[in-house]
Amino acid sequence: MTDDQLTIYERSKPGRRAFVAPVLDVPERDLDELLPEAMRRSAPARLPEISEPEIVRHYNRLSKRNFDLDTGFYPLGSCTMKHNPKLHERIAALPGHARLHPAQHPSRAQGALELMWRLQDALGEIAGLPHVSLQPSAGSHGELAGVLLTRAYHEDRGEHRTKVLTPDTSHGTNPATVTMGGYEVVKVGTDERGNVDLGDLRAKADQDVACLMLTNPSTLGLFETGIEEVQRIVHGVGATLYYDGANLNAIMGICRPGDMGFDIVHFNLHKSFTQPHGGGGPGAGPVAVSDRLEPYLPVPQVVRRVPEGNGAEPHYDLDFERPKSIGRLRGFQGNYGVFVRSYAYIRSLGAPGLRDVSENAVLNANYLVARLREEGVLEYLPVAYDRLCMHEFVLSGGPMKRDLGVRTLDLAKRLLDFGVHPPTVYFPLIVDEALLVEPTETETKETLDEFAEIVSTILKEAANDPEVARQAPYSTPVRRLDEAAAARRPVVRQQLD
Amino acid sequence: MTDDQLTIYERSKPGRRAFVAPVLDVPERDLDELLPEAMRRSAPARLPEISEPEIVRHYNRLSKRNFDLDTGFYPLGSCTMKHNPKLHERIAALPGHARLHPAQHPSRAQGALELMWRLQDALGEIAGLPHVSLQPSAGSHGELAGVLLTRAYHEDRGEHRTKVLTPDTSHGTNPATVTMGGYEVVKVGTDERGNVDLGDLRAKADQDVACLMLTNPSTLGLFETGIEEVQRIVHGVGATLYYDGANLNAIMGICRPGDMGFDIVHFNLHKSFTQPHGGGGPGAGPVAVSDRLEPYLPVPQVVRRVPEGNGAEPHYDLDFERPKSIGRLRGFQGNYGVFVRSYAYIRSLGAPGLRDVSENAVLNANYLVARLREEGVLEYLPVAYDRLCMHEFVLSGGPMKRDLGVRTLDLAKRLLDFGVHPPTVYFPLIVDEALLVEPTETETKETLDEFAEIVSTILKEAANDPEVARQAPYSTPVRRLDEAAAARRPVVRQQLD
Amino acid sequence: MLGTIGVSSIEDLFKEIPASLRLDRPLALGEGRSEQEVFDELRALAGLNVSCEDEVSFLGAGMYDHYVPALVDSITQRSEFLTPYTPYQPEISQGGLQAMFEYQTAISELTGLPISNASVYEGPSAVGAAGYVAKLTNGRPKFVVSRGVHPHSRMTLATMAHAWGVEVIEAPLSDGLTELPALDQGVSAVIVQQPNFLGVVEDLESLAAQAHGVDALAISACDPLPLALLRTPGECGVDIAVGEGQSLGNRLDYGGPSFGFFATTDALVRRVPGRISGETRDVDGKRGFVLTLQTREQHIRRERATSNICTSQALNALAGAIYVSWLGRRGIVELVELMLQLTAYARERLAAVPGVTVLHQRPVVREFAVALDAPVEQVLVACRRAGIGAGYPLGGDYPELGEALLVAITERRSREDIDRLAEALGAAVASANKASAGAPA
Amino acid sequence: MLGTIGVSSIEDLFKEIPASLRLDRPLALGEGRSEQEVFDELRALAGLNVSCEDEVSFLGAGMYDHYVPALVDSITQRSEFLTPYTPYQPEISQGGLQAMFEYQTAISELTGLPISNASVYEGPSAVGAAGYVAKLTNGRPKFVVSRGVHPHSRMTLATMAHAWGVEVIEAPLSDGLTELPALDQGVSAVIVQQPNFLGVVEDLESLAAQAHGVDALAISACDPLPLALLRTPGECGVDIAVGEGQSLGNRLDYGGPSFGFFATTDALVRRVPGRISGETRDVDGKRGFVLTLQTREQHIRRERATSNICTSQALNALAGAIYVSWLGRRGIVELVELMLQLTAYARERLAAVPGVTVLHQRPVVREFAVALDAPVEQVLVACRRAGIGAGYPLGGDYPELGEALLVAITERRSREDIDRLAEALGAAVASANKASAGAPA
Ligand SMILES: Cc1ncc(COP(=O)(O)O)c(C=O)c1O
Numbered sequence A, B: 001m002t003d004d005q006l007t008i009y010e011r012s013k014p015g016r017r018a019f020v021a022p023v024l025d026v027p028e029r030d031l032d033e034l035l036p037e038a039m040r041r042s043a044p045a046r047l048p049e050i051s052e053p054e055i056v057r058h059y060n061r062l063s064k065r066n067f068d069l070d071t072g073f074y075p076l077g078s079c080t081m082k083h084n085p086k087l088h089e090r091i092a093a094l095p096g097h098a099r100l101h102p103a104q105h106p107s108r109a110q111g112a113l114e115l116m117w118r119l120q121d122a123l124g125e126i127a128g129l130p131h132v133s134l135q136p137s138a139g140s141h142g143e144l145a146g147v148l149l150t151r152a153y154h155e156d157r158g159e160h161r162t163k164v165l166t167p168d169t170s171h172g173t174n175p176a177t178v179t180m181g182g183y184e185v186v187k188v189g190t191d192e193r194g195n196v197d198l199g200d201l202r203a204k205a206d207q208d209v210a211c212l213m214l215t216n217p218s219t220l221g222l223f224e225t226g227i228e229e230v231q232r233i234v235h236g237v238g239a240t241l242y243y244d245g246a247n248l249n250a251i252m253g254i255c256r257p258g259d260m261g262f263d264i265v266h267f268n269l270h271k272s273f274t275q276p277h278g279g280g281g282p283g284a285g286p287v288a289v290s291d292r293l294e295p296y297l298p299v300p301q302v303v304r305r306v307p308e309g310n311g312a313e314p315h316y317d318l319d320f321e322r323p324k325s326i327g328r329l330r331g332f333q334g335n336y337g338v339f340v341r342s343y344a345y346i347r348s349l350g351a352p353g354l355r356d357v358s359e360n361a362v363l364n365a366n367y368l369v370a371r372l373r374e375e376g377v378l379e380y381l382p383v384a385y386d387r388l389c390m391h392e393f394v395l396s397g398g399p400m401k402r403d404l405g406v407r408t409l410d411l412a413k414r415l416l417d418f419g420v421h422p423p424t425v426y427f428p429l430i431v432d433e434a435l436l437v438e439p440t441e442t443e444t445k446e447t448l449d450e451f452a453e454i455v456s457t458i459l460k461e462a463a464n465d466p467e468v469a470r471q472a473p474y475s476t477p478v479r480r481l482d483e484a485a486a487a488r489r490p491v492v493r494q495q496l497d
Numbered sequence C, D: 001m002l003g004t005i006g007v008s009s010i011e012d013l014f015k016e017i018p019a020s021l022r023l024d025r026p027l028a029l030g031e032g033r034s035e036q037e038v039f040d041e042l043r044a045l046a047g048l049n050v051s052c053e054d055e056v057s058f059l060g061a062g063m064y065d066h067y068v069p070a071l072v073d074s075i076t077q078r079s080e081f082l083t084p085y086t087p088y089q090p091e092i093s094q095g096g097l098q099a100m101f102e103y104q105t106a107i108s109e110l111t112g113l114p115i116s117n118a119s120v121y122e123g124p125s126a127v128g129a130a131g132y133v134a135k136l137t138n139g140r141p142k143f144v145v146s147r148g149v150h151p152h153s154r155m156t157l158a159t160m161a162h163a164w165g166v167e168v169i170e171a172p173l174s175d176g177l178t179e180l181p182a183l184d185q186g187v188s189a190v191i192v193q194q195p196n197f198l199g200v201v202e203d204l205e206s207l208a209a210q211a212h213g214v215d216a217l218a219i220s221a222c223d224p225l226p227l228a229l230l231r232t233p234g235e236c237g238v239d240i241a242v243g244e245g246q247s248l249g250n251r252l253d254y255g256g257p258s259f260g261f262f263a264t265t266d267a268l269v270r271r272v273p274g275r276i277s278g279e280t281r282d283v284d285g286k287r288g289f290v291l292t293l294q295t296r297e298q299h300i301r302r303e304r305a306t307s308n309i310c311t312s313q314a315l316n317a318l319a320g321a322i323y324v325s326w327l328g329r330r331g332i333v334e335l336v337e338l339m340l341q342l343t344a345y346a347r348e349r350l351a352a353v354p355g356v357t358v359l360h361q362r363p364v365v366r367e368f369a370v371a372l373d374a375p376v377e378q379v380l381v382a383c384r385r386a387g388i389g390a391g392y393p394l395g396g397d398y399p400e401l402g403e404a405l406l407v408a409i410t411e412r413r414s415r416e417d418i419d420r421l422a423e424a425l426g427a428a429v430a431s432a433n434k435a436s437a438g439a440p441a
């Protein structure tokens, strides 16, 4: 009944409330005495006035206007939308984790510190790099950590470098991070097989280059076959090699960035390690580094102290004595609640399970390409680089646009009517009308088959009437929204009076 | 995408699984030695083979095919669909409650026993009857308890009675319980004001009558104004007076069944005391009784023992030494998890809050009648008995059927298209095309206003085309279902092969 | 709002209530409290309980400390399952109705019987409900009930049978197995339990055959998990299989809410108590589910209903259905075999403890009885001090067994836990005897 | 599936990976474990922590033990909020986008500033993000940062400023209040905290005015709950208000995840980092919400983006929005006034304890600093033995304060708790002094 679109402010009615204050059991003092009027705000914040039942209904109705991973297929490329085991939520909610104060003395937070230490250890093993900081709050924060570590490393050696290389396929956070880290971005090209253009790399790799930021498999879903040569070139000029871990889901237990010669790796615990995305976070972006970068890791570091002799128990601690550290990237110890979930995941799967994850992620991606081919989809949506892909692959909507007059955006919107979340669109930038598809390992063959059939249905439909896709979606709570208008005259909060 | 209607068996694929067995850490013995083949089933139970992600999606999709109280208005008469505070779920899930074994020694379950004892005490106070057993599992189970207590009471006094009186307005569980309790049902009529027909009652109340089962306010939502006379008549023939507590929400803190002369009261903790209904349970149906029925209460009883002198702490215990008890009605101590929620509710509201509940429940019901009158709805749907109602009221769809050719069922189905759960239909039986409406205290004025407008819209719509309502609903996951066919050739389980 | 109604005060709305009946004081329940205060208070009460998280518990006796997977909570806590009423309006209740249908299928598969309802209250009252169906079916004056049936079930049945004028005759156990007396045409039903209360696997088939020999109904209470391995009631010719569903994905909750299941043959389908979900089609031919065969029920048939049950245990049954899907076709067998192995280990381990004797050398699944050479209560107290809930004392229900203890082993108990139990029992028995030896004669 | 792909083994799918790079052994992570085993293991680790449930905690220092109402969990655990990605497809993400819009409104109301984004990571990095906006805005070479700003925020800002070549100058505290040095045109921004780290309410207005005097930006880190009572950053002329959102309905989680908020003036709207939800219409004219002003962001502007942030803290910000709706317009004031009263009581109570001195007699809201006549670490150890987490030791961050302790009082602490703290502190200080007195000179 009630209009699902009302905001909670529009549902507000004077005098209603959910909160009941606990009884004040101390002598009450005059407010002016405790906080002079001059220090107080002139009018109360106009927050909603609403009862618990109405709050619950409001958000329940909102929730029904969201598509989610627990309801359907979500092949959003580069985002690794894999199932989030329910166990993790149960564990993270245990009071010993959830109500632990971050300033608690380390001797009283041994369980948390041990968990973090074990997670560092596991991530180091997966990355093939021994030293881990869990502090960064997300992938791009981990990237910033990596760039700042690189800076500290060079400065410590008296070197002043000004440039960071990123492939033209790189994710937007990479160049944005470079700028934020005080470097200039230099773009490196991609060759016809989808690998880094080694010629271009050689040409641009000089003594001013501090770092090359790479992801392998690349954002094209392809394994960087020239990685060994890349490594030689980059290290040859004394630069660091940075690994964007967003695509780690393809290679866990199969090969390791450290073994490829990377100096720094960031992990997206909210991708490869199942922290639920929460509609845009939280996440965590730990970094693993090689020995030579270890001295610069952020403070504090979680350490395990093994007392001398006398068989005393080892214990866990926070180490602030790191003279060369870049310092802090955030408050306290990082997104601990995320660490709990990711560690539970690693424990549940163990080594064989993690390898299965990557094998099945790659199997599912290649199977989906094959099914799309069988369905004739690749005619209009060719694979950008026709090689065995890793955990994801890129299609180009170019021919579809040319021959059917339907853009990648239209296809995406039409998919919504079939109850599928569209793949990532218009990224990577070097592919015309790109569609980046990542099925993940937790999807079934039936789901992949059905997706292939849906895409082919949409193309057939478009063949005899492109308008159907152009006007899509039809069955969603709202239809296509005017983003231009939103940006022209931004309305970013409720008007109240 | 995937057909929302597939059953979990239809989603099953050989070899898939969610469960991983813990490691067996004892020497493994030969199965035949532990359990000879002759004792084993010939074939495994054909349960689904399915992964966790698919289970989650299956039930998530099913959930989206359910209407629920947290989404919209649910004025289902006699069911008291009030908001279920989220706090209660949190408390009930605490391991100290949720993982407490029912056979735990009372000395190790003092918290649970104290909670039950306090709940007994509170319910006794609300009912105005001092002795409470929490054992019955739902309302109808409480009714059975009441009838069996009545039998025990009379037998103990050497009386043999054969009949139980129930008003023709009574809920189906009342007569069904009477039969199950080994008595014959005698129906008592209703007078023109909607009260028990005292003449008819006098005529039928004789020495063979063991009990009169009443609910007050009645299922018509009307206060039984003659209750004092009713009480005199019933007690005059030595019968017990039983109070069906389903409608207690109207009178909490305002008047008490015990003060009206009732001997036995059952409570529906899943109605008045916010245990969520769970799509058909769980519930709990405690009974409160007067002194003369106390000896017959079920075993065990939760008791508080205050040790002699020496200032020793009182403690709580289970009392099995009840020679005159009717015995057990179920296993262990009852639906403890329900008790936790209801006790939390009583504690949260306290005495003033509980009285507010009933005042607002009655206010909302009368306001809704008034709004329906304003909207002209009562023309086609007159109030069955035009008096001040209590927490609910009955409309008759007779005129609507006669003048518009739309039955109460059609109106109910059309309401579904407006996102409202219909009121209870075709009950009480004595009202033609009955519609029993119970808004509850947790609904807002806006919701009531909107409901009145919706009903009036539907009637207007019906006035110019009754087919719209007759064919409704249109917007639901499925449309009208063929119940006759279902009953003719029952298919009550998935066929597997 | 009062204005719209046309009254001037809330008081006026209650004027039909005779003044003499009005409560002239507030209820003696005190003031309301904030959420935080109520949470703290009820958490404090929880803290006074020793739950299976606080000790190593071997308590069973009808309810078991199994691991409940997280997805059961996350699904059953969805408001769409948690908050609706019984699905009276099928068009907006397909989720719940289909879940019931799937639940019925699972129970049918586990019991080997074609018909299951959507749930009854719990185990013991389910036995009573089965007895009522027997009464309705043949109206005979006697129930023969095995002493191996849960004491709570026997008591519950007796409570109800008394009202029906049906006599309850108890069939003794001999060496842990039910021994039926000579049966006659006066017997309405023979009621047994599988495995029985002492954990022993009964010969259900011969018991059912004996019942059928006098045209009585064969009713069996069953523990649903062991049914994954055991010969099914259906295979054994049982007419009605009921049981306590707690061990299927429901928490202990100090005894409830859980659910009872009720399964039977096609012959008895129209006498089944409670809700049944059935498949049908909508006007557009789309598959859908409805509450079916409602002419059995109280809201239609009133005094002629086959039961008075209305609200039952839908949410708990849903948890059961989710749980068995989580276990799956293979997993449920693996789990029960795991318990079988652990239990066998425990039985051997305890048998080796001086002063502990295993009561009967017959196949068991996850529970067994032992006799102790010392007062059970004393031994239990000692074990509690060692952080162990050693089991369920049988003396109250089975005095004939002397100082006996019922020990349950679920997948939550490790070998180490079992070894600790063995040591604790051994120590407790020894010291009890030392004490009594030391005591003046 | 391999057949469809046209390969004969999984191995073949990885053949593009040079053999030399393949890992020739399993990862050293051991085998997988069952759900029950993993739960038990991580519950055991939780058991090694002393949480706010296990002691009476007066720890604050930026994160606070507030009561999180149950409805926050039940809503944020709904899969529709828990599991989606950032709302790139607005048509199927209206729930999340509208929730962001409502969150932005709440932050705007609390800060008194017209613009809020949808969240940043957390408090200290939010200060860094604000600094970056200042750098982008005026490119000046210096930040002036109050010593009253959270040490973690100062460190985080320093880490980032170093990369930008911006110098960070610290403004000292005098008697608990920020004292700005003489400012000049080289100052990019003045950064303060309200209330400051020692709990003292700053004169935000005069600090902002001094910043504006040299056309520098006025940036304030704020604790959002006190803002319900305090003069808002907007009223005080602050350009950017950021802060740690944990105290709004987020659990402690040993420091995260929580959320940071970022609010500013219309003038700076196109430099705001991260997501912003904006209102618009669909093709049918229906109201809807989208991620707006995306030309600020990395996925569009890449190296010219105003920030690199992508995934932020949507779910935690949602919890914050639910929480403030639960408190409501009146409730949030009642709650903060309650803390104000409790804190005033605690300050007086501790002031009366021999050996404890309240550091500055200035208005505070829910946190204040005291000096002790004994070594803080020793006192803390003694209090822990009494089951009390007495507070945050200031020695490390503020050696100039000597043996000082920061004490936080939330609505979770009762008068009795505070009295216990006073007694424990008194006893600890006394015994510490006795000990040292007794010690040989
Ligand atoms: C390849 C790549 N790198 C970096 C990121 C940034 O990660 P986050 O969103 O956690 O900051 C993403 C996330 O979309 C990504 O796909």
Ligand SMILES: Cc1ncc(COP(=O)(O)O)c(C=O)c1O
Residues within 6 Å of the ligand: B078, B079, B138, B139, B140, B141, B171, B173, B174, B215, B219, B244, B246, B247, B268, B283, B285, C309, C310, C311
């Ligand atoms: C008036 C009345 N009596 C009894 C009952 C039976 O209660 P329960 O469903 O808990 O058995 C109900 C429930 O609908 C009712 O409305």
